[in-house]
Amino acid sequence: MELNEYPGPIHSSVLYDQDNHVSSAVWDGQERGVLRCHEHTSMLDQWKLTPIQIKLVEKAGFGYLRLLPAMSLDNALIAALVERWRRETNTFHMTVGELTITLEDVALSLGLAIGGEPVIGPTSAPSLVCEKLLRRVPEDLNGGMVKLTWLKELFSECPEDAPVEEIECCTRAYLLYLVGSTIFSTTTGNKVPVMYLSLFENFDKAGKFAWGAGALAFLYRALGNASLKSQSTISGCLTLVQCWSYSRFNVGQPKLNQEPDNNCFPVVLKWKGKSSSRTKCSVASYRKALDSLNDCDVQWLPYKDIDLTAIPEDIKSSLILRASRTMLLCFDKAERHLPDRCLRQIGLHQTIPKDVQRWERKSRIVDHGVDLRGKMDLALKEWSERWLHIVEGGGDIADEVEYMQWYQKITRKYIGRVTSSLESEYQRTVTTMREIAKIADVVSAEGLGSYNRGLLDEVKNVVHRCLTEQLEEIPKDKMKRKGNRKRRQKDDLSMEYEPEQ
Structure with missing residues (x-):
């Protein structure tokens, strides 16, 4: 498309x-x-x-x-x-x-x-x-x-x-x-x-x-x-x-x-x-x-x-x-x-x-x-x-093909525009970090030594900090768009990711 x-x-x-x-x-x-x-x-x-x-x-x-x-x-x-x-x-x-x-x-x-x-x-x-x-x-x-x-x-x-x-x-x-x-x-x-x-x-x-x-x-x-x-x-x-x-x-x-x-x-x-x-x-x-x-x-x-x-x-x-x-x-x-x-x-x-x-x-x-x-x-x-007024019949496969040809002309085929490669990459980055953060939050520290427990805490802190920065820094191509749209996108991302306390 x-x-x-x-x-x-x-x-x-x-x-x-x-x-x-x-x-x-x-x-x-x-x-x-x-x-x-x-x-x-x-x-x-x-x-x-x-x-x-x-x-x-x-x-x-x-x-x-x-x-x-x-x-x-x-x-x-x-x-x-x-x-x-x-x-x-x-x-x-x-x-x-x-x-x-x-x-x-x-x-x-x-x-x-x-x-x-x-x-x-x-x-x-x-x-x-x-x-x-x-x-x-x-x-x-x-x-x-x-x-x-x-x-x-x-x-x-x-x-x-x-x-x-x-x-x-x-x-x-x-x-x-x-x-x-x-x-x-x-x-x-x-x-x-x-x-x-x-x-x-x-x-x-x-x-x-x-x-x-x-x-x-x-x-x-x-x-x-x-x-x-x-x-x-x-x-x-x-x-x-x-x-x-x-x-x-x-x-x-x-x-x-x-x-x-x-x-x-x-x-x-x-x-x-x-x-x-x-x-x-x-x-x-x-x-x-x-x-x-x-x-x-x-x-x-x-x-x-x-x-x-x-x-x-x-x-x-x-x-x-x-x-x-x-x-x-x-x-x-x-x-x-x-x-x-x-x-x-x-x-x-x-x-x-x-x-x-x-x-x-x-x-x-x-x-x-x-x-x-x-x-x-x-x-x-x-x-x-x-x-x-009970609907009966329904034609055959040929009628269904004809229907789809008609339908493509009278319907709204899709809702959203195709996103640009830069925006898609940004979204993939945020999604990946969000998944890492969730995994880090659920990993149990039970049985870990103090050194390994410290490493786990550091991973959590780094990922959470990076994700917060991503939410605050909308890519430059988005900065050019209307302010209210940027705020909505940022709110949507914030709603999707809520780090455990």
Whole structure:
């Protein structure tokens, strides 16, 4: 690839919003670094649920989601993936074609229902909803949102002998906390919209919602927003994004202490508790790896060997919706689910997909007292007909060749420019010194004489000093670039290397 070769798209019929996409900024040398990832799962295990509460949580449809442990997010990997997300198509535009997170991924990874009622309903004044369903109202309800810390402080420990009404209030608070820290996490910090609380009034009815489809609609919107060059944060279920990537690409995968268990359900569990220490890379490193992907590097069907007996019947019976070309809803968010753009993910040959109708995304504060069902008739109609629009066929190998010829013209082929030889040499030098420093830090001095122990300390001091000097002295060719870019690169390197104390 030539240093200044145009990365595309050659035709803007599909990726019509390229000028606002983060890849345009990256190509112009305006690195934004890692994204701030908002997921608030670290305190979930501090909730003490009684057996009665656990049954209510399961009845509401979150029996599996509550079991998922907090996962350490790789912000740089997520940022590199977002650089390839396109909100025009709700897919990742990779070098080998389009891929996306489907309803199947949500169902199998998180154990959430994908075939029920849309996650949408009337919105009432937040204070009234809290008073009715929690029997308490927080002092600060700005923007119709409640603090997660407030929910935890007041409702995280429910006595087993508490009255039924108190048990139900504490359980609703937990469910609001659970969705607010995972599938519906926001970039506003430690808060969750009260509007979800109304869906937990009746636990049986709550269990009939397609929470997985709502989570995916929310995530699609979050990925789309984060893909704009003006953004620096991302929310939604980022654990799902990270594990989706682990299952498909050998990029950023943690080393496993044991083989993944194909009987594991939900699938996210196989990536937790088995990973050894991982050397995190920079956004630029992950970007280069994704820019270099070949077809053989992609696991198109990661669930082909999964034990079907481990999957609940209600989820298993709705997995065909992975191939439904439909609309996903989550209150005021409506996003298109387009599996015909990613046929290889359902075991079919890829053909040129249908054109995507431009869908106006409206980001607005939901009016209190408004029934959104009356404002989203088209999206609701598509969801109600989801079983009628299952993608079939898929052509043959000849069609796939034709697809790739078409795809090369409408996609963004790669994100980053080829680095110069001087810059590459500089990066290799820093990487080598960083590895030496890590080895020196973990070598045990036990059993060494004073002379050899002194030599080991000297090696550590020399390497650490040289690495510090490298971080402070950016090469001359970089000195000519914009100051803010130099600072970001230096910060990225500093984040990658943290010597042990």
